[in-house]
Amino acid sequence: MQPRNMSMSGVVDLAAVKAAGEAKAKAEQARADSARTGGGGGVSPSALVIDVDEAGFETDVLQRSTEVPVVIDFWAEWCEPCKQLGPLLERLATEYNGRFVLAKVDVDANQMLMQQFGIQGIPAVFAVVAGQALPLFQGAAPESQIRQTLDQLIQVGEERFGLTGIVVDADAEAADSAPAEVPAGPYDALLEAAAQALDASDFDGAVQAYRNVLSDDPVNTEAKLGLAQAELLRRVAGFDPQKVRADAAEKPADPTAQMDAADLDLVGGHVEDAFGRLVETVRRTFGDDRDAVRVRLLKLFEVIGPEDPRVIAARTALARVLF
Numbered sequence: 560m561q562p563r564n565m566s567m568s569g570v571v572d573l574a575a576v577k578a579a580g581e582a583k584a585k586a587e588q589a590r591a592d593s594a595r596t597g598g599g600g601g602v603s604p605s606a607l608v609i610d611v612d613e614a615g616f617e618t619d620v621l622q623r624s625t626e627v628p629v630v631i632d633f634w635a636e637w638c639e640p641c642k643q644l645g646p647l648l649e650r651l652a653t654e655y656n657g658r659f660v661l662a663k664v665d666v667d668a669n670q671m672l673m674q675q676f677g678i679q680g681i682p683a684v685f686a687v688v689a690g691q692a693l694p695l696f697q698g699a700a701p702e703s704q705i706r707q708t709l710d711q712l713i714q715v716g717e718e719r720f721g722l723t724g725i726v727v728d729a730d731a732e733a734a735d736s737a738p739a740e741v742p743a744g745p746y747d748a749l750l751e752a753a754a755q756a757l758d759a760s761d762f763d764g765a766v767q768a769y770r771n772v773l774s775d776d777p778v779n780t781e782a783k784l785g786l787a788q789a790e791l792l793r794r795v796a797g798f799d800p801q802k803v804r805a806d807a808a809e810k811p812a813d814p815t816a817q818m819d820a821a822d823l824d825l826v827g828g829h830v831e832d833a834f835g836r837l838v839e840t841v842r843r844t845f846g847d848d849r850d851a852v853r854v855r856l857l858k859l860f861e862v863i864g865p866e867d868p869r870v871i872a873a874r875t876a877l878a879r880v881l882f
Contacts, residue, residue, distance in 0.1 A: 574789060575647070575676070604727055605653045611662040612671050614777060620662050624687040628659040628716040628724045630695070633683045634674060635666050641682045642701040647702060651709065658713050658724040660685075667874035668865070670853065670881060686712050687721045746772045746779065753785055762793035764801050787861035795822050807836075814840055814848045818855045825859055834873035842880045853877070 560861045565823070611619045612633070620629050632648050634641035645663065652661040666673045666681055676685060684695045695708050716722035753768035769786035772779050800823060807820035817840040824833035837856040841849055841874070856877060 587856055602657070602725055605662075606654055607657065607727065607833070608649050608661045608663065611664050611669075613671050616672060621690055622685050623660060624691075625722075627657065627722055628712050629657050629662050629687045631662045631676075631685045631874060633664050633666050633678055633681050633685070634872065635681055635878060637683050637876075637878075644682045644684075644699045647705065651705065655709065655713075656724075657727040659709065659716075660725070667878045668857075668877075670878070680831060685780065688712070688716050688722065692882060698738055711781070746776060746782070749804040750781055750785070753782075753789070757785065757789055757792070760792075760796070762789050766793060773839050783861060784864070787858055791825065791862055794819075795826050798823065812840075812843050814844055818852060821855070821859065825862060830863060830869050831873075834869065834876075838876045838880055840874060841877060853881070854874065 609619060620631065623629055630648065630652075632641075632645060634645055634787075648661050649682070652659065664672055666678070676683070680697060682696045686693055686695050690722040696704070700708075749768055749772050753765050753772070756762075756764035756768060766786060766789045769782045769789060773786065776782065797842060798819065803816070803819045803823055806816040810816045817836055821833040821836045824830075824836060834856065837852055837859070840852045841856070844852055856873070860873070863870050864869075
């Protein structure tokens, strides 16, 4: 996935005539529709600050930026300046009341985005307006400077693209938080079939069933976890464990040998060993080999779960090796 129409050379690139015309026309149409319906349809205040990952970048940032400027905060849990800047940006997003949306990107979990934006250090703050990206500032800048930068960004969005922001409906927050009866999920039968296939060692069937769910609901947590597990078990099903271990010992720089051994480590319950092996392999490799190992490690993170402390520690170690 590549962000489209990205340009890092500054605000001047936002004057692309075609993009500006399309964005402005869309904004004017949205205002006309709102006027006909008497307004309404506003978002809740909580929708002004969102967490974004690589899978959702197209929708959550690029598409959204045709309606409102999107400010991207690249951060990480281990970054101390991020802990100062993040809450400030969140407060300003609420205060500006829909004039921009704040998208938070955890670089440990989304290193491809970090590479695509050419980020050398964090915190780093970018903006995307009508699909066009530009750097805003790096580091924990003073609030007065941040406000000035945001004001300029909003002015560019309005004057060149006709983006007047989104309507915020405070009442929507209360409606969103009201308890509601939860109906049976539309994918319960598919998920149950996938789980049964997994229990029966029908890994191909399980993989396909989970993919069927994700094709309609890409953020379905249960399906993402199940798919990661099914793919792992399918990979190791045909392994000769002794040969895999021997190859890994004899070829410490061979990415395939190390990935196979890491799969066996994880299936055997040796989680730290699996993660450590792949982090070290990332350190040893370059180019496509390095990226393949990094992607495999991210898939193994999905098997264990993002909140597991072993995953958090491994993400930090991976970031240090990469950057």
